[in-house]
Amino acid sequence: MARYLISFNDGAMDHIPAEEMSDVGKASHAVVEGAVDAGVWVFGGGLERQRASIVATNGSVTDGLYPETKEVIGGFAVVDVPTREEALVWAARIAASCRCGQEVRELMPDPETEEMIRRADGRG
Template sequence: MTFPEEDLPAVAEASHAVVREAREAGVWIFGGGILSQQASIVAADGSVCDGPYPETKAVIGGFSIIEVASRDEALAWAAKIASSCRCAQEVREIMYDPES
């Protein structure tokens, strides 16, 4: 966490305000917080194992999926999210799949 725990309500409200703005702009698809940093890996054969475990202090607190026309627009929304949640954002493009 990059802010004092007592700031969590203010950070949550600021983050929710950005989500509301993205919905009103028609770019919001889905998002949510990550409950646990622990992951389970399901292999192609169906076997399950715990891991991977983060090797750094960096954590993934959540994710947002938006649909915009350009990378620049995605970066602008990421800047709004970063400011509201007081943490850096990683931006990745999701490949379009016409079957989804």
């Protein structure tokens, strides 16, 4: 199986009236529950609206975005599914519940890290 990042940009849900956010939350949680029940949910959540801290390779920290950054992620989900088509199905469900478009990108596989996780969890 492959893991996919499903995400939306910060501000993508700004068009939703405050009084409807509870309904959006319920719909979103229902999609997450469905993904958990289907065994494809890995992790996800919304991100606080704040400036990021950028940590350089030398350890120095600056606040703010990289200068070339135009958009930042507002929320995301990671699903583990057999095909890109199935990832797109979950993205469509998330888009409908969140009332905003979603970007879908496959995460690069890393067998060495997966093996480390299996050993740490006692599965390897």
